[in-house]
Amino acid sequence: MQSEVMFAGFGGQGILLSGKILAQTAMDQGFEVAWVPSYGPEMRGGTAYCTVVISDEPIGSPIIKNPAHLVAMNRPSLEKFAGIVKPKGVILINASLIPIRSGRDDIDELIVQTTEIASEIGNIRAANIVALASFIARSRIVDFDIFRECVKKEFSKKPKLIPLNMKAVDKGKLAANFDV
Amino acid sequence: MAKVLMKGNEAIGEAAIRSGCLNYFAYPITPQSEVAEYLAKRMPEVGGMFLQGESEVAVGYMLFGASACGERVFTTSSSPGISLMSEAISYIAAAQCPVVFVNIMRGGPGLGGILPSQADYSQSVKGGGHGDYKLLVMAPASVQEAVEMVTEAFVLAEKYRNPVMILGDGLIGQMMEPVEFPEKVAAKPSDKSEWATTGMDTRKSDKRNLVKTLFLDPEELNRHNLMLKEKYKKMEAEEVRYSTYNTDGDYKAVIASYGTMSRVCKTAIDMLKKEGIEVCMIRPQTLFPFPEVAIRKAVEKKSCKLAISIEMNMGQMVEDIQRSVSGIVPVKWYGKCGGEIPTPEETAEAVKKYLNNEE
Numbered sequence: 001m002q003s004e005v006m007f008a009g010f011g012g013q014g015i016l017l018s019g020k021i022l023a024q025t026a027m028d029q030g031f032e033v034a035w036v037p038s039y040g041p042e043m044r045g046g047t048a049y050c051t052v053v054i055s056d057e058p059i060g061s062p063i064i065k066n067p068a069h070l071v072a073m074n075r076p077s078l079e080k081f082a083g084i085v086k087p088k089g090v091i092l093i094n095a096s097l098i099p100i101r102s103g104r105d106d107i108d109e110l111i112v113q114t115t116e117i118a119s120e121i122g123n124i125r126a127a128n129i130v131a132l133a134s135f136i137a138r139s140r141i142v143d144f145d146i147f148r149e150c151v152k153k154e155f156s157k158k159p160k161l162i163p164l165n166m167k168a169v170d171k172g173k174l175a176a177n178f179d180v
Numbered sequence: 181m182a183k184v185l186m187k188g189n190e191a192i193g194e195a196a197i198r199s200g201c202l203n204y205f206a207y208p209i210t211p212q213s214e215v216a217e218y219l220a221k222r223m224p225e226v227g228g229m230f231l232q233g234e235s236e237v238a239v240g241y242m243l244f245g246a247s248a249c250g251e252r253v254f255t256t257s258s259s260p261g262i263s264l265m266s267e268a269i270s271y272i273a274a275a276q277c278p279v280v281f282v283n284i285m286r287g288g289p290g291l292g293g294i295l296p297s298q299a300d301y302s303q304s305v306k307g308g309g310h311g312d313y314k315l316l317v318m319a320p321a322s323v324q325e326a327v328e329m330v331t332e333a334f335v336l337a338e339k340y341r342n343p344v345m346i347l348g349d350g351l352i353g354q355m356m357e358p359v360e361f362p363e364k365v366a367a368k369p370s371d372k373s374e375w376a377t378t379g380m381d382t383r384k385s386d387k388r389n390l391v392k393t394l395f396l397d398p399e400e401l402n403r404h405n406l407m408l409k410e411k412y413k414k415m416e417a418e419e420v421r422y423s424t425y426n427t428d429g430d431y432k433a434v435i436a437s438y439g440t441m442s443r444v445c446k447t448a449i450d451m452l453k454k455e456g457i458e459v460c461m462i463r464p465q466t467l468f469p470f471p472e473v474a475i476r477k478a479v480e481k482k483s484c485k486l487a488i489s490i491e492m493n494m495g496q497m498v499e500d501i502q503r504s505v506s507g508i509v510p511v512k513w514y515g516k517c518g519g520e521i522p523t524p525e526e527t528a529e530a531v532k533k534y535l536n537n538e539e
Contacts, residue, residue, distance in 0.1 A: 020356065024185050027358050033185070035356035039211060039294070060447035062355060062440070065523040 008049035009073025014128030019050040126168040133172025189214035195330035202228030212284035240268025247277035248391040250376030254280035270309025274393035278337035284353035295519020296350030301496035319438040323357035338370040422471035430483035447524035475504040
């Protein structure tokens with residue numbers, strides 16, 4: 001079985017980091033993984049996206065035409081990529097910045113106010129972790145407890161950020177169960 | 181050692197250190213600047229050295245000098261940077277210095293673009309610099325393979341006293357994959373006392389070592405070239421590396437592909453199999469020496485109608501495949517330039533089109 005997740009948003013929203021944490025979680029769980037970034041001539045505030053491929057056997061092509069899931073953190077990303085997600089996939093929409101919806105009825109649309117949630121727990125920069133937690137809780141693509149450990153590991157060099165990110169993980173998970 | 185999730189560029193830097201290479205000269209260029217960034221931090225931790233040259237031209241000669249003095253050295257760059265080093269590469273090959281080069285290719289010609297490409301195949305395999313010389317060229321298809329090839333490159337460079345080029349595309353450098361490093365230094369340093377200018381105090385004989393590339397006597401230069409030719413022939417006899425995929429059945433075509441593109445082809449082959457179309461792949465892991473015999477044997481199978489070179493360039497490997505198949509089947513090409521990597525769907529479609537035209 002192979003699954004693919006595309007993360008997309010503005011540069012600076014923590015898109016590449018979200019993908020990396022998912023890849024790390026999947027690897028720790030024993031899966032084969034590939035993390036493929038976009039590295040075009042981008043600038044701060046430009047578009048950023050990456051694809052994470054997760055498989056229980058060696059990964060062939062790391063280049064994916066149709067990902068199984070999408071985490072869209074800004075409007076241009078949703079407009080650009082909503083159409084390429086495979087049926088039955090999860091499309092997470094960051095409702096704090098995206099006023100529109102995917103327009104698809106064959107996918108599982110997950111709407112999360114990531115910025116508001118992150119701001120409630122004390123720092124809007126945790127919005128990407130809120131989104132990632134929410135996505136993982138909904139898609140069950142990896143084990144949630146291993147994911148929680150990976151977030152801790154990711155911030156091990158900045159331990160004072162761990163409590164904030166643990167809150168982001170919990171709130172994100174909670175948000176996955178509510179459709180706004 | 182446990183697996184770690186690492187970017188190809190960083191893993192290549194770490195692999196060089198673990199191969200006992202403590203000298204890194206380089207000049208930053210996208211998409212491989214992370215190697216320099218990583219080694220700027222890592223080299224001092226292990227007592228090694230990273231020196232950024234004022235240009236790739238200078239870097240080439242820093243490598244030449246340090247290697248001539250018996251040091252294990254390597255550099256990383258990307259396409260335009262390798263062009264600038266090409267003069268030094270010719271000198272290094274002439275002087276038989278064991279230097280490892282890594283080219284994380286980007287689109288060309290000229291400044292081109294910064295996205296993945298395989299457009300430096302001919303530059304690496306056929307020349308690049310002047311004169312009759314060959315590089316041993318290796319093409320990794322994953323981050324793990326890149327790590328293993330770095331170690332092997334140092335061994336082969338010293339075995340043959342010849343520069344080795346690791347030819348990866350931009351994606352090999354930028355992608356993160358799990359890697360496992362060898363516990364111990366896997367590439368023991370070779371005895372260089374017979375040729376390197378290491379100073380007389382460590383030397384057993386009182387013979388003077390001289391590293392040079394100038395041979396004004398035509399007979400002497402001819403002998404030098406013949407000796408190099410023998411060396412390249414030995415590489416062709418002993419160092420061909422390749423892997424195969426789906427070669428058991430009655431396939432209709434043989435794909436030859438390397439690097440990231442070969443992984444796309446592997447998925448395309450699986451897709452075609454589901455439609456009942458059998459296609460196999462020979463993946464050269466060394467581009468020089470080229471797996472000529474393996475490709476010829478593959479196309480000799482009765483069911484095989486075609487050979488297809490699939491690369492992220494305009495078909496630079498085609499003539500090597502033609503040479504290998506010596507007219508048994510026609511040789512086609514599919515690929516893209518500029519940084520866009522063909523998807524498995526597009527690749528499968530291209531293969532199908534060629535097969536339909538054959539029937």
